[in-house]
Amino acid sequence: MSGYFSEIISGGKSLVVGMSITLKEFFKPKVTLQYPHQTVKMAERFRGHIELIENESGEPNCVACGMCQRACPSGCISLTSKSVEIEVEGKTKKKKVLTSYDLNFTTCSLCGSCVESCNFDAICYSKEYNLASTRKEDFHFDLLKRLKERNS
Amino acid sequence: MIIQTIKQSLVELFPPVEAAPAPVAEETAEDEGAKKAPAKAEPRVNGVITCDYNATGYHLDAQVDPDQLLDAVSRIDAAGFFIESITGVDWLKENQLEVVYDFARYDFDLCRVVIRTRVDRAISEVPTITGIYSGANWHERETHDFFGIKFTGHPHLVPLLLPEDADFHPLLKDFKA
Amino acid sequence: MSDPIQLRSDETFTLNVGPQHPATHGVLRVKMEMDGEYIFSAETVLGYIHRMHEKMGENRTYAQYLPNLGRLDYLSAMAYNHGYVLAVEKAASIEVPERAEYIRVLTVELNRISSHLVWFGAFIMDLGGFTPLMYAFDDREAILDILEAVTGSRLTYCYHRFGGVYNDVDDDFIEGTKAFIPRMRKALKTYEDLVTKNIILMKRLKGIGPVSAEMCRKYGATGPVARASGINFDVRKNEPYSLYNEFDFDVPVYNECDSYARYMVRMEEMEQSLRIIEQALAKMPEGPIMPKKKPKIIKPPAGDYYQAVEAARGSFGIRIVSDGGKNAYRLKLRSPTYSNMHLFDEACRGMLIADALAFMGSIDLVIPEMDR
Amino acid sequence: MSLTLINVLFAVVAAIGFAALNAAYLVWCERKGAGFFQRRPGPMENGPWGLLQPPVDGIKLMTKQLVIPGGVDKALFMVAPVLAMFPAIMSFVTIPFSENIVAQNMNIGVLMIFAFASMGSMAILFAGWGSRNKYALMSSVRGVSQAIAYEVPMLITVITIVMITGSMDLRAIALDQSGGFWQWNILALTKSPLMPVSFLIFFVCTLAETNRAPFDLGEAESELVAGFHTEYSSMGFGLFFMGEYANIVIGSCLTTLLFLGGWGCPFGLFPGVWWFLLKIYLLIFTFIWIRWTFPRTTIYGLLNLSWKILIPFSLFNLLLTAGLLKVF
Known part of the structure; x- marks a missing residue:
């Protein structure tokens, strides 16, 4: 029975921890590039054709x-x-x-x-x-x- | 050392009556390489060879008759090897097909064993080892796809990588696309 | 964990998972006989992107075959390159300068992390969580940038050469990799909090998809699948090639045999790869990256050569049968997922479809590598 | 035409408008939210900040061909999407947005909403059965067992609230909590110390009832392709989609009304519709937040959660509340 409650508590805690991580990421700056408007600079050794x-x-x-x-x-x-x-x-x-x-x-x-x-x-x-x-x-x-x- | 044990076990497959395999079994890789090069048209004689691991990447190389295959593989199985792969080689000049079985070990007693068996190109039938290693199933189907070698007793010998209706065997040397 | 139920063969229907299905990560088809949501039996159908790489190996010179290796397993192309060049070097007896080996180990391990990151993201996406994929890809992007600056490509690298590597690494690479290690460690901590310890994930993975050690042996499973079944097998340790016996790293082994163990093995392998990278960066000597003497045209003496390396998904083996010519007489590629996936048919019997697909994700499939 | 009929018609039109607008822009919010949680900006191309994305999507969905695959049960196939949207819209009619803004107040509003809500699983069942697709069928069976499993704890918690308030009128329930956040049912510790737990149970059930992640087993895309709407295209799919978002709005409206004081201000100042909207959108944000954080559960995990955790807890809370009400 104690396992039952401790699992609920630890499980609930893990969910809260997960949500706090995504919330932190929510306010972080974006990492993507708006591709056609912005372009990447290719590396010096980039192998194109x-x-x-x-x-x-x-x-x-x-x-x-x-x-x-x-x-x-x-x-x-x-x-x-x-x-x-x-x-x-x-x-x-x-x-x-x-x-x-x-x-x-x-x-x-x-x-x-x-x-x-x-x-x-x-x-x-x-x-x-x-x-x-x-x-x-x-x-x-x-x-x-x-x-x-x-x-x- | 597992190498000695398994070698002993495999050498038992070749009764000394044949006389020929016994000296072969004692040969080292250098001798074998020297001997093999000139006698290229001649298929290799059945027997167990200890190989130089640093030069070839495996320790034991046993060539067996298709009839002896199941016996050899069950000895390998009993020694706790896992199946690495099965493949074929088409020796067109010698008019033979070779099936190569690779085995290796999970523990730190490093030993790679290669079992090969040769059959005539026209009647390419080899007994299946799926009864011993269930993981041989796909490998044998693949070898059947590529070389047309029939694994007698295989539970489901239909094309695996090639289309269902494939009647060609692309890795044969005389295959023309 | 579902209780074992009695499945009936007379009330089944066939469910075709794939060749186009979100969980198969490519064109793989699994024909499942289902009793309700339970799998009665399954048959994997391969070959949708079979390209006959082995025949190509017979038709091309050794050097021309190099780019093919990156197309086998597009996620850990570097390890495949490594295996191939090692095999050819063994066959043709080419010496490799030490610095080149260090660079190889560095790139292979970076690539291993990036491969595991893709697996991590895709696996969690199989389980319905989309966000970790994006975080994993963000971290992977850092690796790809580092590798792109050195190798010139982002995915299908063709960087290792017989005797060395294509071009030398510069200070940017060293600095970039050094900066990447703490970043990755932090990211691993985030993943642990966000995903590993998540109760939903644990409930979904613990006890799901049991693969016994004996089953691994019979099917020849290697890599994380074997290591999660209590088999301490890593080619880098068991059969040290390149410089791996000079590095201090652990092989994570779990005895639980379930999907969660496979998950944990891979998560810990990333940390171990970071350790190898750290040591390699510290130890890397100056020097040439190509041997002084190297035959212009590679013609290994006639014979049979085998080389195994630890790719991200398991032991990748390559067998070269040479007849002394410019091309290989026979070139066999032993791909790890081929054997790992083979046990799916047997292991998934009696599972719920949701569990079976989680199990499939935990095997970490790369279809082009299976189909070759 | 009588005045009441005009009133009802007006209410229905308003409800449809509200539901459709919400559904359309919630998709935008969802995508933006997903983007932000994943450190990317979300839709940006259509209009400023991608604000024109929903109408563009709508046009796309409406102009596409509605494919009816061979061998489907046509009647069920066509009815199912309508059935998914209809209860959601009908439920809006009885939801009070503030003391005066309510289309048609009913003294059994709670009952009516749950009656309509259970029709949602009919839509899933019809769609799954009608579309003659094994994935869809499996999904619909899952959906129904999920709906049954989660309606039980949900209704038990609602009974608790109804017992405390003594009314099934949503407006009365909200008015009963006016005055400040300490009056809200979520913090009604004197009536039952387990009220916060009760709120959590209700919230989880709302997630499950609206088929939201981590309980979106019906449309588990990595297992069942797209679940019950695999075979739907064009507006058939669009209606399912809108129905899902309309259900989310209703779910948050109910949570707000039952637990979070409806349109009341946390500090008792200026109660009004803006507080209500703020609360429901905060809840919707939580819905999105949860969806983009967790992996999906399995069907047995979901049923275990319901039968082994939620139902015992909600039953215990019901008994406790009843006992406390009787004693005091």
């Missing part, structure tokens, strides 16, 4: 070696290149020039293998996270075009 890095002259750093393409687990990078002859210090050299760099973001798993495998510092992560669309085509990024748009 990739972007090409340009050199001083505005051309992509990429030498079209295709390491990223091979490293990608999902096969979402496809790039093409052509070789051109350029003159460096009086000598003609053959050089590969990037002609297209397509990222199929629909299958990308944002693992970062491509950036890691790149030896020429040619790709980086974008900080973009507001990616939403109802069309698949919107996620086939032409990174070369994006680079030009960024420069213009």
Whole structure:
């Protein structure tokens, strides 16, 4: 019988303690962010989709070696290149020039293998996270075009 | 040490008449690795092997005949092991399917035991161990899904992870999607 | 606790819990034969998000498979990463610098807390209390921010690499983690007052969902489910991998075998993880995070390798069968919830549906991990 | 048309208006309250502080299609939501908001309110049975056993109050407590020292009767999906929803009238309708507060609480009060 009453009392006390905690939280400042009106600043290392890095002259750093393409687990990078002859210090050299760099973001798993495998510092992560669309085509990024748009 | 006990118990499965398993049982992992590499096309001989835990992650590796499986597993059960997982491996070159049973212990007497059994790819039938470990049920169903190995006597051998009407076995090496 | 009643098989009806049901936390289906509100028998149906990760492992190189691990158990992705890299390092004999191991332990333990926080919130939500979920998510947010700053992602991390980690931690990480420990301790106290000691919760969980130690053994249950049944089994202690034998921490074990014990085990594990984090922060040496010599392409020698780690939900095992090639010949993932959930069918017989769903919540399900 | 009929019609319209407005804005309060308890701001997008959320929700509910699933018992399915709303509105007619603001005072007001309140479980039963859904059926069975279990202690405490006051007229009960908080029934220790306990019992029963957390077993979303209104869409669901909030208002009105002195000021100053509203909204806040603090009980936990704790205590209080009344 004493167990009966002590359970009622301790149980009632636990309920009061719980309610006092939620009441305290009621008056605390809010912790959420009103998303479309306020936005989060992405961490420096945030891994978004990739972007090409340009050199001083505005051309992509990429030498079209295709390491990223091979490293990608999902096969979402496809790039093409052509070789051109350029003159460096009086000598003609053959050089590969990037002609297209397509990222199929629909299958990308944002693992970062491509950036890691790149030896020429040619790709980086974008900080973009507001990616939403109802069309698949919107996620086939032409990174070369994006680079030009960024420069213009 | 439990390793010795369970090894003793498993070695008993292989009567000395066969003669061949006895030396195998005494081999160390290094020998085994050296021996196994050249003789790759040859399936491994049944027997118990003590493995280098630091190199492989388990202590005992016993390959048994499908007929001996229930006996071996009940010895494991009697020694108080818990079932970790069951899986299969498709050895296409040797035209065999291997079923791998992993067992481990809850206490601090660390011992991981692997029991394997090999069957022909065409007639892949292995007795079920659900009678001994009820938790083998899903694992066996999964292995059946992926490899098409029939566990004879299994109470409910229908696809678990694959769709109900799946008639393909994706982890077979000759499976083409 | 309900008294055992005589259930009749001739008056049952089938209740489909799931694949879309608020209590299954994903697409899990449990076909229950019910006698009124009592469960006569149950059959769990899996595979709604089966993705055949094991086949993917055969088709990709070892390095390419790394991101897959985070997709298994999205709540404690770090432990899965850890298990995989340890297995491959064991197979290919890659040395890991000490600092990298410390960073791994730190991130895994932080991730374990965040995983338990999600479980805590979701479990209380299964029981009908919504507010603790929000508090838990607020605290989890702090962990995610810390981990995001280091790893670059918030959920499906792909941070551990063969031989080390992706990038080094900075002072912000150290400071942030140091500041997080007291915050988490305070939060744990709040949870204790708000939830653990709550009479309604105790009444709902004590004595519900008994799982005996023998049953755990037969089904291969690990993690908190086993530890709540009096089994002192934690891979970090029983089979110390990485640096876990250098830290001083306890493994909470309860003998009650009920849902409340499972609840308590997880709540105490958070505190233990905090202890590990504290020690790791204090001991962490300077140094490289990647070995100097590391093969460019990983090709483990032919053989069979097994590695188990303690993920948030139990022992996660990974078996790599190598034929010496660039890809694994066979890659088996042994996921803890798969075994833990398996005993649900047997254990839930004769329970009320409300209790059975509380029991299911106490197992802590992550469906993608079960279905793989 | 006689004057009384016009009066009654006017009263009914006023009651519907009050109930609907309250129900709509209580949803807003609930969501805001939930938000604040969880350290987030709640609805913010529609209008300042999300104040236009209820009308927007209302429009959404009304413009949605009312799906009637195949195989349902159509008559019961359609009647149930109306039956959930109707008793709540009818109960408002007899509730005195102050000494003069009452639609139709009755000398058996208490009886009438409880008569209507028990119709609420009919709505749950009809909805659960009619919608041909196993979850709904289980929920309705739960709902009815819960309603029966909690009407017993609730009525016993009400009998205690009726005994003290000697009247079933809600206005008379409230007037009997006028003068200050020491006159309120919750503190009527001279009449029965267990009165505060009695208040708690009544309050818990109100929670259970209105299907509020932690006793919201009927719509336990993690077990029974949405309980008896799983199959309802559009305004069918809307009526259940409004009925629930209207019931909460009635529950707090009753608690205020029976225990907290009705429209009387705690210090005996300026009694009036504002005190009444203040008290009921404070009680409603407590309802919200409790809902967003506790997990849900189970059906046996709930029945145990009722039969093993609430009923013995309320019976004991009834006997004690009767004895004290007889002695003094």
